[in-house]
Every structure is written in structure tokens, then in C-alpha cells.
Amino acid sequence: MRLSNDKLRDALAAEYVLGTMSARARARFGVLLHSDPALRRAVADWERRLTPLAEALPESPPPARVWRRIHGRLFERSHTRGLWGSIAFWRFAALAAGAVALAIGLSSIDLREPAGQMVTIMSDVTTESPAMTVAWNADTPGGRVLRIRVIGHAEMAPDTAWELWMLPGGDKPPVSLGLITTHESQTLIVPESLAPRLDQAWGLAMSVEPEGGSPTGLPTGPVLYKGQCVRT
Amino acid sequence: MTPEQLISLLSRCALRDQQAFADLYRLSAPKLFAVAMRITRRKDWAEEVLQESYVNIWHHARAYDARKSAPMTWMTAIVRNRAFDLLRRPRETELGESQESLLASIPDDAPGPEESLRQAGDAARLADCLAKLSEEQQRSIRLAFFYGLSHGELAAKLDRPLGTIKTWIRRGLERLRRCLEGMG
Numbered sequence: 001m002r003l004s005n006d007k008l009r010d011a012l013a014a015e016y017v018l019g020t021m022s023a024r025a026r027a028r029f030g031v032l033l034h035s036d037p038a039l040r041r042a043v044a045d046w047e048r049r050l051t052p053l054a055e056a057l058p059e060s061p062p063p064a065r066v067w068r069r070i071h072g073r074l075f076e077r078s079h080t081r082g083l084w085g086s087i088a089f090w091r092f093a094a095l096a097a098g099a100v101a102l103a104i105g106l107s108s109i110d111l112r113e114p115a116g117q118m119v120t121i122m123s124d125v126t127t128e129s130p131a132m133t134v135a136w137n138a139d140t141p142g143g144r145v146l147r148i149r150v151i152g153h154a155e156m157a158p159d160t161a162w163e164l165w166m167l168p169g170g171d172k173p174p175v176s177l178g179l180i181t182t183h184e185s186q187t188l189i190v191p192e193s194l195a196p197r198l199d200q201a202w203g204l205a206m207s208v209e210p211e212g213g214s215p216t217g218l219p220t221g222p223v224l225y226k227g228q229c230v231r232t
Numbered sequence: 233m234t235p236e237q238l239i240s241l242l243s244r245c246a247l248r249d250q251q252a253f254a255d256l257y258r259l260s261a262p263k264l265f266a267v268a269m270r271i272t273r274r275k276d277w278a279e280e281v282l283q284e285s286y287v288n289i290w291h292h293a294r295a296y297d298a299r300k301s302a303p304m305t306w307m308t309a310i311v312r313n314r315a316f317d318l319l320r321r322p323r324e325t326e327l328g329e330s331q332e333s334l335l336a337s338i339p340d341d342a343p344g345p346e347e348s349l350r351q352a353g354d355a356a357r358l359a360d361c362l363a364k365l366s367e368e369q370q371r372s373i374r375l376a377f378f379y380g381l382s383h384g385e386l387a388a389k390l391d392r393p394l395g396t397i398k399t400w401i402r403r404g405l406e407r408l409r410r411c412l413e414g415m416g
Contacts, residue, residue: 010409011402011405011406014405014409015401015405017309017312018373018376018377018401018405019271019312019316019376019377019380019381019382020376020381020382020383020386020401021382021383022382022383022384026316026317044300044301047301047305047309048301048302048305048354049358049408049409049412050358050377051304051305051308051309051312052305052354052355052358053355053358053362053374053377053378054263054266054267054304054308054312054377055263055304055355056355057263057266057267057270057378058266059262059263059265059266060262060265060266060269061261061262061265062261062262062265062278062279062282063279065279066261066265066279066282066283067254067257067261069283070257070283070286070287071254073283073287074253074287074290075250142274145276145277145280185284185287186284186317187280187284187318188318189277189318189319
């Protein structure tokens, strides 16, 4: 898609900033933003116009744990990085893929987390090395917040999207959990209606799809990463 | 909290000053948490959004340009984008009932921002221009802005066809732009 029409460009930028775009349209627009400086200017203009609205909201102080987590992530990483960076660890990982889930689960996840912590180490299906981790708290009411970490510097081909799938196990078909990015750290929300099935899922997979996601509701492109869900 | 204060803190963050980052958080987080709460409507998600946003702000402080945008505008845009990304849902069809109950929990009218907006320059102009729109245009734009509702969700919420909602928003935004640029 190329935006030659200034008016269309401006209208789309306005809706992107306002937040009315559907998930698919937003994902497509995000791809365009990377390659279109005029579109980025249009978005910046609309941010300048509309964002002052937010100033009307009454302040709401976040709980203290938010700052502790931010501080922990930015300035106190050495205790988890040590293991991640160690060659011995990766040698061990390659030898004993089955044990890796537990090792990473213990090293990178706060031990104070309540029971029902789910973790999935997804491996690159060709190299078999760990490529992505997905963790969430199971057995709680409501939706699930998947905490996703992409390991290394993965790149997405132009005009494609990464779609995350839940593999229920048995003969049951995969169920889409949504589109993800190549960002090292990201979150994905899974609605409450899917939560019980997700907590029971056999595994997760990531496939390469056309931008905007699979048109059929089932994986259409190659599966790059795959892994089994483990309850810690 | 003045814009000058925030600009100075952001420029110190760009130099990796952790104390400046702590001060920036203390001054701006209550406002930004309110923004995240309003869109995600769940405390745990809003906390997640805030956490991701400040990590982003720290990493990208160097990219902030005071000539291009006010510091709060820049940070608010980061929070809103993270919130929309987090809300990104797998398939509209998978939502079913949970979406309906979510929509029902939103009040019919987003807060009228006018009163508190009448202080600052930019915000005051925005409030004046918003007030010139039709009632439907104002209402749909406010609901979209404050609660992050998509066209489809707005249509369900306001019980109007999708096309009508799109027209209200498109024309409303167009009028708003002309007004803000002093042409309407």
C-alpha cells in the first residue's frame, strides 16, 4: 500500500493517534510509518493537536511496585544477565533442551511469583536454539498478560507479520493469540475467553504471515519458533 | 511541574542520569498512569503499560526534541501507543461476551475536559475547538481518545452503524484541524 494522497494520509494519521484503528489496520499502519517520513510528520502533528486532551485527566499515582520494576529492569539486571550471557549455560542448553525450561524459569522469573507460573521456551525450528520465551500467570481470573522476550536480534521480512499461536495439543487446530513484534521485550494480552485453554495448552508456535496476520485464522506461513508450555 | 523542568530532566536522562530519571518518573507518572488506566481499564495492564513506557522513555530520551513537541506530549504519545499495542486483540470474533461486558463498563460519556483544560494555551485552544463540533462528533472523539475504542466498538457502544461512526469521527477531526489551524 502506498499513500500518495495527502488527505488520506492525514486522515489515517489522525485515526492512528486517536486510537480508533482495528488491530489489523494498526499493524499495517505501523509498517507504513517506518518507511514514510511524511506519514510520521502527519502523526506528530496529530499528536501535538490531540494529546493536550489527556491533560484533563485527574492524576492517578501508580503503585510503588511499578517504579521498583522499572528500576529493576533498567539498572539491576546483572543478576539475571550473568547466567544468560554465560557460554557454559548455552552449551548446557544445547545439550539438554528439556532441562532448559526449568533453568530459565528459575533464573529469569521472580521466585516470589505465586504458583501457576507458565513459561514456554520457543526454539528456532531449524537451529533448535532458544529464540523466544513467553511467560504468564495462570489460574487467575480475567485475561492473560503474556510477557514475551525475543532472544537475540531477530529480523522480520518486509510486508510480513509474526503471529503467535496456541497449540491445544492432540488433533486440535492452532488458535491465534495475536501479532507480535521483534522487540526484545513486549507484552500481549489474551482475552479471558481464551485463558482456560491457554493455561492447558500443549505448546506455542510463531509463524510468518502476510502483514496484518493470517487471512484464514490458521497458520499459512512457515513456523519459525515452537516450544512446549511448562508449569513452574 | 513545568515543561521546562521536564525538558531539562529528559536531557539529563539522555546523558544517563539515573537521578533525573527518578525525578522525571515522580513528576510525570501520576498523569501517565491515568492515561494508561483510562485506555486499558485494568490496573495490572496499566501498570504493564507504564513500566514498558518508562523503559522506552529512558532508552529513547536522546531522541526527544524539545523544538518538535512538548515533553508531556512526547511521553503521553509513548504511553498511548503502548496501551493500544497491549489492547491489540487476536480476533474480533474471539472476544464475544467479554467485549460486550467491557463496553458496558464504560460510561456513555467520556469526561468533559473543558474545565481543567481552560488553563494552558494549547489545551485551551483544543477545548474551544472541540466545543464547536456537533454533539455526536465530540462524543465519539472523546470516547475514542480516552478509552481507546475502535470504530467497531464505538458502533456497538453508541448503537449506530459503523459508517455513521466513521463519518462522525472523520468530519469531526477535519473540523478540529481547521479550527486549530485558525481556519474555522
